[in-house]
Amino acid sequence: MPDAKDASAAKPAARVIKKYPNRRLYDTCTSTYITLDQVRQLVMAHEDFVVRDAKTGEDLTRSILLQIILEEEAAGAPILTEAVLANIIRFYGHAMQGFMGAYLEKNIQAFTEMQAKLTEQAKNLSPEMWTQFMNLQSPMLTGVMGNYVEQSQKALAQIQKQTEQMLGAFGLKR
Structure with missing residues:
Protein backbone atom coordinates (compact mmCIF):
# COMPACT_ATOMS: atom_id res chain seq x y z
CA MET A 1 0.00 0.00 0.00
CA GLY A 76 -16.53 39.69 -26.52
CA ALA A 77 -19.68 37.69 -26.04
CA PRO A 78 -19.98 37.33 -22.27
CA ILE A 79 -20.95 34.02 -20.68
CA LEU A 80 -22.22 35.61 -17.48
CA THR A 81 -25.26 37.82 -17.94
CA GLU A 82 -26.02 40.69 -15.59
CA ALA A 83 -28.80 38.60 -14.04
CA VAL A 84 -26.38 35.70 -13.36
CA LEU A 85 -23.80 38.05 -11.84
CA ALA A 86 -26.44 39.73 -9.66
CA ASN A 87 -27.67 36.35 -8.42
CA ILE A 88 -24.15 35.20 -7.61
CA ILE A 89 -23.58 38.41 -5.62
CA ARG A 90 -26.82 37.77 -3.70
CA PHE A 91 -25.49 34.41 -2.50
CA TYR A 92 -22.58 36.04 -0.64
CA GLY A 93 -23.46 36.14 3.05
CA HIS A 94 -26.53 33.94 2.46
CA ALA A 95 -26.95 30.63 4.27
CA MET A 96 -26.66 28.91 0.88
CA GLN A 97 -23.27 30.46 0.03
CA GLY A 98 -21.34 27.32 0.91
CA PHE A 99 -23.60 25.13 -1.20
CA MET A 100 -23.61 27.49 -4.19
CA GLY A 101 -19.89 27.08 -4.96
CA ALA A 102 -20.12 23.29 -4.89
CA TYR A 103 -23.32 23.40 -6.94
CA LEU A 104 -21.73 25.55 -9.65
CA GLU A 105 -18.56 23.46 -9.67
CA LYS A 106 -20.46 20.18 -10.07
CA ASN A 107 -22.68 21.58 -12.82
CA ILE A 108 -19.77 23.03 -14.76
CA GLN A 109 -17.91 19.71 -14.41
CA ALA A 110 -20.96 17.80 -15.68
CA PHE A 111 -21.30 20.22 -18.60
CA THR A 112 -17.57 19.86 -19.40
CA GLU A 113 -17.84 16.07 -19.37
CA MET A 114 -20.90 16.22 -21.65
CA GLN A 115 -18.99 18.53 -24.03
CA ALA A 116 -15.96 16.21 -24.03
CA LYS A 117 -18.13 13.19 -24.89
CA LEU A 118 -19.82 15.08 -27.71
CA THR A 119 -16.43 16.26 -29.03
CA GLU A 120 -15.02 12.72 -28.86
CA GLN A 121 -17.99 11.30 -30.75
CA ALA A 122 -17.82 14.02 -33.41
CA LYS A 123 -14.06 14.24 -34.02
CA ASN A 124 -14.23 12.21 -37.23
CA LEU A 125 -16.93 14.41 -38.74
CA SER A 126 -16.07 16.83 -41.55
CA PRO A 127 -17.26 20.45 -41.13
CA GLU A 128 -20.17 19.72 -43.49
CA MET A 129 -21.13 16.56 -41.61
CA TRP A 130 -20.81 18.45 -38.30
CA THR A 131 -23.18 21.17 -39.56
CA GLN A 132 -25.65 18.56 -40.75
CA PHE A 133 -25.36 16.68 -37.44
CA MET A 134 -25.98 19.83 -35.42
CA ASN A 135 -28.98 20.78 -37.56
CA LEU A 136 -30.47 17.33 -37.02
CA GLN A 137 -29.52 17.18 -33.34
CA SER A 138 -30.44 20.73 -32.40
CA PRO A 139 -33.92 19.83 -31.10
CA MET A 140 -32.46 16.84 -29.23
CA LEU A 141 -29.61 18.92 -27.73
CA THR A 142 -32.08 21.61 -26.75
CA GLY A 143 -34.16 18.95 -25.00
CA VAL A 144 -31.11 17.50 -23.25
CA MET A 145 -30.04 20.94 -22.05
CA GLY A 146 -33.60 21.72 -20.96
CA ASN A 147 -33.70 18.51 -18.92
CA TYR A 148 -30.26 19.30 -17.49
CA VAL A 149 -31.37 22.78 -16.41
CA GLU A 150 -34.58 21.39 -14.93
CA GLN A 151 -32.66 18.76 -12.94
CA SER A 152 -30.24 21.43 -11.72
CA GLN A 153 -33.12 23.62 -10.55
CA LYS A 154 -34.66 20.69 -8.67
CA ALA A 155 -31.33 19.88 -7.02
CA LEU A 156 -30.86 23.48 -5.92
CA ALA A 157 -34.41 23.63 -4.55
CA GLN A 158 -33.75 20.42 -2.59
CA ILE A 159 -30.51 21.86 -1.16
CA GLN A 160 -32.33 25.04 -0.17
CA LYS A 161 -35.10 23.02 1.52
CA GLN A 162 -32.55 20.93 3.44
CA THR A 163 -30.68 24.05 4.53
CA GLU A 164 -33.87 25.68 5.79
CA GLN A 165 -34.74 22.50 7.72
CA MET A 166 -31.26 22.41 9.23
CA LEU A 167 -31.45 26.07 10.24
CA GLY A 168 -34.92 25.47 11.66
CA ALA A 169 -33.54 22.63 13.79
CA PHE A 170 -31.10 25.09 15.33
CA GLY A 171 -33.84 27.65 15.90
CA LEU A 172 -32.58 29.90 13.11
CA LYS A 173 -34.90 31.18 10.45
CA ARG A 174 -34.14 33.03 7.28
Whole structure:
Protein backbone atom coordinates (compact mmCIF):
# COMPACT_ATOMS: atom_id res chain seq x y z
CA MET A 1 0.00 0.00 0.00
CA PRO A 2 1.57 3.34 -1.05
CA ASP A 3 2.14 5.86 1.69
CA ALA A 4 1.48 9.61 1.59
CA LYS A 5 5.05 10.32 0.45
CA ASP A 6 4.60 8.13 -2.64
CA ALA A 7 1.29 9.79 -3.51
CA SER A 8 2.74 13.29 -3.25
CA ALA A 9 5.82 12.26 -5.24
CA ALA A 10 3.65 10.96 -8.08
CA LYS A 11 1.86 14.27 -8.53
CA PRO A 12 4.07 17.01 -9.95
CA ALA A 13 4.19 20.26 -8.03
CA ALA A 14 2.11 23.12 -9.36
CA ARG A 15 3.92 25.72 -11.42
CA VAL A 16 4.60 28.82 -9.30
CA ILE A 17 3.98 32.27 -10.70
CA LYS A 18 5.08 35.22 -8.60
CA LYS A 19 3.22 38.51 -8.71
CA TYR A 20 5.36 41.54 -8.01
CA PRO A 21 4.18 44.93 -6.69
CA ASN A 22 4.60 46.42 -10.17
CA ARG A 23 1.82 43.99 -11.22
CA ARG A 24 4.21 41.87 -13.30
CA LEU A 25 3.90 38.10 -13.25
CA TYR A 26 7.05 35.97 -13.13
CA ASP A 27 6.88 32.31 -14.13
CA THR A 28 9.44 30.49 -11.97
CA CYS A 29 9.26 27.43 -14.25
CA THR A 30 10.46 29.30 -17.36
CA SER A 31 12.29 32.10 -15.50
CA THR A 32 10.46 34.72 -17.56
CA TYR A 33 7.88 37.42 -17.06
CA ILE A 34 4.51 36.44 -18.49
CA THR A 35 1.30 38.23 -19.33
CA LEU A 36 -2.21 37.61 -18.10
CA ASP A 37 -2.98 36.14 -21.53
CA GLN A 38 -0.18 33.62 -21.05
CA VAL A 39 -1.69 32.66 -17.68
CA ARG A 40 -5.01 32.19 -19.53
CA GLN A 41 -3.18 29.87 -21.94
CA LEU A 42 -1.95 27.82 -18.97
CA VAL A 43 -5.56 27.48 -17.84
CA MET A 44 -6.64 26.45 -21.33
CA ALA A 45 -3.83 23.85 -21.40
CA HIS A 46 -5.01 22.45 -18.02
CA GLU A 47 -1.64 23.30 -16.42
CA ASP A 48 -1.57 23.31 -12.63
CA PHE A 49 -0.24 26.58 -11.27
CA VAL A 50 -0.42 28.85 -8.28
CA VAL A 51 0.07 32.61 -8.23
CA ARG A 52 1.84 33.92 -5.13
CA ASP A 53 2.59 37.43 -3.94
CA ALA A 54 6.35 37.79 -4.35
CA LYS A 55 6.75 39.55 -0.97
CA THR A 56 4.28 37.80 1.32
CA GLY A 57 3.77 34.44 -0.40
CA GLU A 58 -0.01 34.96 -0.20
CA ASP A 59 -1.97 32.86 -2.69
CA LEU A 60 -3.37 35.20 -5.37
CA THR A 61 -4.53 32.52 -7.81
CA ARG A 62 -8.26 33.24 -7.39
CA SER A 63 -7.83 36.97 -7.94
CA ILE A 64 -5.79 36.36 -11.11
CA LEU A 65 -8.40 33.90 -12.41
CA LEU A 66 -11.14 36.44 -11.67
CA GLN A 67 -9.13 39.08 -13.52
CA ILE A 68 -8.91 36.77 -16.55
CA ILE A 69 -12.68 36.20 -16.41
CA LEU A 70 -13.25 39.95 -16.20
CA GLU A 71 -11.11 40.52 -19.30
CA GLU A 72 -12.84 37.70 -21.19
CA GLU A 73 -16.27 39.02 -20.24
CA ALA A 74 -15.35 42.53 -21.43
CA ALA A 75 -13.70 41.36 -24.65
CA GLY A 76 -16.53 39.69 -26.52
CA ALA A 77 -19.68 37.69 -26.04
CA PRO A 78 -19.98 37.33 -22.27
CA ILE A 79 -20.95 34.02 -20.68
CA LEU A 80 -22.22 35.61 -17.48
CA THR A 81 -25.26 37.82 -17.94
CA GLU A 82 -26.02 40.69 -15.59
CA ALA A 83 -28.80 38.60 -14.04
CA VAL A 84 -26.38 35.70 -13.36
CA LEU A 85 -23.80 38.05 -11.84
CA ALA A 86 -26.44 39.73 -9.66
CA ASN A 87 -27.67 36.35 -8.42
CA ILE A 88 -24.15 35.20 -7.61
CA ILE A 89 -23.58 38.41 -5.62
CA ARG A 90 -26.82 37.77 -3.70
CA PHE A 91 -25.49 34.41 -2.50
CA TYR A 92 -22.58 36.04 -0.64
CA GLY A 93 -23.46 36.14 3.05
CA HIS A 94 -26.53 33.94 2.46
CA ALA A 95 -26.95 30.63 4.27
CA MET A 96 -26.66 28.91 0.88
CA GLN A 97 -23.27 30.46 0.03
CA GLY A 98 -21.34 27.32 0.91
CA PHE A 99 -23.60 25.13 -1.20
CA MET A 100 -23.61 27.49 -4.19
CA GLY A 101 -19.89 27.08 -4.96
CA ALA A 102 -20.12 23.29 -4.89
CA TYR A 103 -23.32 23.40 -6.94
CA LEU A 104 -21.73 25.55 -9.65
CA GLU A 105 -18.56 23.46 -9.67
CA LYS A 106 -20.46 20.18 -10.07
CA ASN A 107 -22.68 21.58 -12.82
CA ILE A 108 -19.77 23.03 -14.76
CA GLN A 109 -17.91 19.71 -14.41
CA ALA A 110 -20.96 17.80 -15.68
CA PHE A 111 -21.30 20.22 -18.60
CA THR A 112 -17.57 19.86 -19.40
CA GLU A 113 -17.84 16.07 -19.37
CA MET A 114 -20.90 16.22 -21.65
CA GLN A 115 -18.99 18.53 -24.03
CA ALA A 116 -15.96 16.21 -24.03
CA LYS A 117 -18.13 13.19 -24.89
CA LEU A 118 -19.82 15.08 -27.71
CA THR A 119 -16.43 16.26 -29.03
CA GLU A 120 -15.02 12.72 -28.86
CA GLN A 121 -17.99 11.30 -30.75
CA ALA A 122 -17.82 14.02 -33.41
CA LYS A 123 -14.06 14.24 -34.02
CA ASN A 124 -14.23 12.21 -37.23
CA LEU A 125 -16.93 14.41 -38.74
CA SER A 126 -16.07 16.83 -41.55
CA PRO A 127 -17.26 20.45 -41.13
CA GLU A 128 -20.17 19.72 -43.49
CA MET A 129 -21.13 16.56 -41.61
CA TRP A 130 -20.81 18.45 -38.30
CA THR A 131 -23.18 21.17 -39.56
CA GLN A 132 -25.65 18.56 -40.75
CA PHE A 133 -25.36 16.68 -37.44
CA MET A 134 -25.98 19.83 -35.42
CA ASN A 135 -28.98 20.78 -37.56
CA LEU A 136 -30.47 17.33 -37.02
CA GLN A 137 -29.52 17.18 -33.34
CA SER A 138 -30.44 20.73 -32.40
CA PRO A 139 -33.92 19.83 -31.10
CA MET A 140 -32.46 16.84 -29.23
CA LEU A 141 -29.61 18.92 -27.73
CA THR A 142 -32.08 21.61 -26.75
CA GLY A 143 -34.16 18.95 -25.00
CA VAL A 144 -31.11 17.50 -23.25
CA MET A 145 -30.04 20.94 -22.05
CA GLY A 146 -33.60 21.72 -20.96
CA ASN A 147 -33.70 18.51 -18.92
CA TYR A 148 -30.26 19.30 -17.49
CA VAL A 149 -31.37 22.78 -16.41
CA GLU A 150 -34.58 21.39 -14.93
CA GLN A 151 -32.66 18.76 -12.94
CA SER A 152 -30.24 21.43 -11.72
CA GLN A 153 -33.12 23.62 -10.55
CA LYS A 154 -34.66 20.69 -8.67
CA ALA A 155 -31.33 19.88 -7.02
CA LEU A 156 -30.86 23.48 -5.92
CA ALA A 157 -34.41 23.63 -4.55
CA GLN A 158 -33.75 20.42 -2.59
CA ILE A 159 -30.51 21.86 -1.16
CA GLN A 160 -32.33 25.04 -0.17
CA LYS A 161 -35.10 23.02 1.52
CA GLN A 162 -32.55 20.93 3.44
CA THR A 163 -30.68 24.05 4.53
CA GLU A 164 -33.87 25.68 5.79
CA GLN A 165 -34.74 22.50 7.72
CA MET A 166 -31.26 22.41 9.23
CA LEU A 167 -31.45 26.07 10.24
CA GLY A 168 -34.92 25.47 11.66
CA ALA A 169 -33.54 22.63 13.79
CA PHE A 170 -31.10 25.09 15.33
CA GLY A 171 -33.84 27.65 15.90
CA LEU A 172 -32.58 29.90 13.11
CA LYS A 173 -34.90 31.18 10.45
CA ARG A 174 -34.14 33.03 7.28
